Amino acid sequence: MKKPIIKVQDLVTKFGDRVIHDHISFEIFEKEIFGILGGSGSGKSVLVKEIIMLLRPFSGKISIFGKDISTLSFKEAQELKRSWGVLFQFGALFTSLTVAQNIAMPLIEYTTLSKKQIEHIVAAKLELVGLKPFVASMYPSELSGGMIKRAALARALALDPKLLFLDEPTSGLDPVGARNFDKLIQELRDILDLTVVMITHDLDSIFTILDRMLLIADKKIAAYGTIKEVLASTHPFVEEFFKNDFVKKRYLKELNV
Amino acid sequence: MNYFEVKQKENQTLLICKGEWIIYKASSIEKEFKKLKLTFPLTIDVSSVNDFDSAGVIEFITIYKKLKAKGKIKVIGYNQKELELFKLLEPTIDIKLPHKKSFFLDDVGKAAIEGFKNFLLFLAFLGETFAKFFYSIKPKNFRYKEMVYHIYTSGVGALFIIALTSFLVGMVVAYQASVQLHKFGADIFIVDTIGISVTRELAPLITAIVVAGRSGSSYTAEIGAMKITEEINAMKSMGFDVYAFLVWPRILALVISLPLLTFFADIVGIYGGLIASKFELGISFSQFVERLYEVLKVKHYILGLIKTPVFAATIALIGCFRGFLVSDNTQSIGLQTTASVVNSIFLVIAFDALFSVIYTELGI
Ligand SMILES: Nc1ncnc2c1ncn2[C@@H]1O[C@H](COP(=O)(O)OP(=O)(O)OP(=O)(O)O)[C@@H](O)[C@H]1O
Numbered sequence A: 001m002k003k004p005i006i007k008v009q010d011l012v013t014k015f016g017d018r019v020i021h022d023h024i025s026f027e028i029f030e031k032e033i034f035g036i037l038g039g040s041g042s043g044k045s046v047l048v049k050e051i052i053m054l055l056r057p058f059s060g061k062i063s064i065f066g067k068d069i070s071t072l073s074f075k076e077a078q079e080l081k082r083s084w085g086v087l088f089q090f091g092a093l094f095t096s097l098t099v100a101q102n103i104a105m106p107l108i109e110y111t112t113l114s115k116k117q118i119e120h121i122v123a124a125k126l127e128l129v130g131l132k133p134f135v136a137s138m139y140p141s142e143l144s145g146g147m148i149k150r151a152a153l154a155r156a157l158a159l160d161p162k163l164l165f166l167d168e169p170t171s172g173l174d175p176v177g178a179r180n181f182d183k184l185i186q187e188l189r190d191i192l193d194l195t196v197v198m199i200t201h202d203l204d205s206i207f208t209i210l211d212r213m214l215l216i217a218d219k220k221i222a223a224y225g226t227i228k229e230v231l232a233s234t235h236p237f238v239e240e241f242f243k244n245d246f247v248k249k250r251y252l253k254e255l256n257v
Numbered sequence B: 001m002n003y004f005e006v007k008q009k010e011n012q013t014l015l016i017c018k019g020e021w022i023i024y025k026a027s028s029i030e031k032e033f034k035k036l037k038l039t040f041p042l043t044i045d046v047s048s049v050n051d052f053d054s055a056g057v058i059e060f061i062t063i064y065k066k067l068k069a070k071g072k073i074k075v076i077g078y079n080q081k082e083l084e085l086f087k088l089l090e091p092t093i094d095i096k097l098p099h100k101k102s103f104f105l106d107d108v109g110k111a112a113i114e115g116f117k118n119f120l121l122f123l124a125f126l127g128e129t130f131a132k133f134f135y136s137i138k139p140k141n142f143r144y145k146e147m148v149y150h151i152y153t154s155g156v157g158a159l160f161i162i163a164l165t166s167f168l169v170g171m172v173v174a175y176q177a178s179v180q181l182h183k184f185g186a187d188i189f190i191v192d193t194i195g196i197s198v199t200r201e202l203a204p205l206i207t208a209i210v211v212a213g214r215s216g217s218s219y220t221a222e223i224g225a226m227k228i229t230e231e232i233n234a235m236k237s238m239g240f241d242v243y244a245f246l247v248w249p250r251i252l253a254l255v256i257s258l259p260l261l262t263f264f265a266d267i268v269g270i271y272g273g274l275i276a277s278k279f280e281l282g283i284s285f286s287q288f289v290e291r292l293y294e295v296l297k298v299k300h301y302i303l304g305l306i307k308t309p310v311f312a313a314t315i316a317l318i319g320c321f322r323g324f325l326v327s328d329n330t331q332s333i334g335l336q337t338t339a340s341v342v343n344s345i346f347l348v349i350a351f352d353a354l355f356s357v358i359y360t361e362l363g364i
């Protein structure tokens, strides 16, 4: 039996009177690539923000590494926050720092590494995410959308987190770049034993790298499990999302398995 | 030793790596490595490392390269994953990141050129603002809503703080003057002092300074943030003229509200002086008002008010200009906001001095 790293129970989210999540529960296991799917505005980003303690749910319980995050002390919370890396939907790089400084920031804050070591790590992370060395001295405003995504991923990876949250990592990348990104994430998971939670709309990512996934529709979980299990669902949203002609033609092989 | 162990075997040296090779330990590992005295040929055994991450492997690669340059080495005891990570990261170790070095004189030169450029840009901004005046106030193009909003936030919103500051200033001046005037037995002249200094100088100046701090800074921050989020570009792309949309409503709002605020500050400032005179010199309210009526000519009040539209335009222009100067990072919002307040307060005081000279020369 695999170990659940994140456990969400009976989560309810509200903004004012508007309910975003209505009693949803799920688990994310160690070393898997877990997808959060759903239409625009269905509450994917909000769900991740609740897990990483940026927003408080209205009710329900979220446990990470077996601990209820609402009862953590400040110190425990700081420690927990160091064990994950987050790639925000819009990058959220620090605009007044260069890319290299952005990546070095958590290293300088949380470790006692020497300048030389930090430089090596920054160079390695840049290379890993496919950015050229000259990007290091550029400012976020000088980067393209795809470069921002990559730089933000490099920053998320800086502290070698065990848990990685990615909000639409491949949106805004060119198709080749997106597939390389997928490959990279898979590679990192395999080599570094990461657990990856990613929000995505990208069908290629969904069919190729996700181990399990969760589909939010109508405030509830419309489908949950491996791609096979999700496709077996007859929920109207699943039908609409996966069983249209385009998907059928393109992913015929995967659909038949 | 926590991370290394050295053993001599026949004519071979065995370096055993052990412990956790993770990011939080990498600096200790490096320190320990520097203390090691090694001889070659050398065999590195990594089988006792019980945890590693990419930073640990990078540290290992650094060490490996250093040793390799010195003599014959061999690595044993790694598993498939460690090998993969090693292979993935090894090429990255020689990457040189570009560094921008800056020299003191460079910075001085750059700052000077920057200052000069900003001055030219300000002239261009002024020119363009005034060139767009008639376009912006055409009823079709005029942004009433924005202007009213800014009158409300910069004008009505400032009433309380202006009341407080001008009341206190009126009072302080009265207290200071009363000590001197009392020595000469010229108590009643306190009314002249208060009336004329408040209406001619203090109220316009204090009000302008408060407004520069409150509204000038907020204009810069608002426009600066709009620049960073590309709202300005969005407006331009839709053919909205930023001078009509952003600059003129703010200028006009301040030009309308600053005189009104100054009028208000006149009243409250004199009232502050009146209270202080009563307590310090025992001049009754009716005595004060009677004397005020005699000595405070309307001229003083008008000369004070004439200055305020100039102050208002200065504050609004500097505030907007500095907002447009914000470059693409959040830090520059702070820098420009500071510069905006400093510049506009300085210019307000400079203009005030200029007015004083003009009034004196004209003999009014
Ligand atoms: N701070 C907030 N206040 C009020 N409502 C909010 C807030 N943040 C998000 N929402 C609402 O919550 C819903 C879910 O937002 P969320 O950002 O999670 O969408 P999403 O599923 O990530 O969509 P997308 O795929 O477009 O990124 C939206 O309808 C949004 O209007």
Ligand SMILES: [Mg+2]
Pocket: A044, A045, A046, A089, A167
């Ligand atoms: Mg989102």
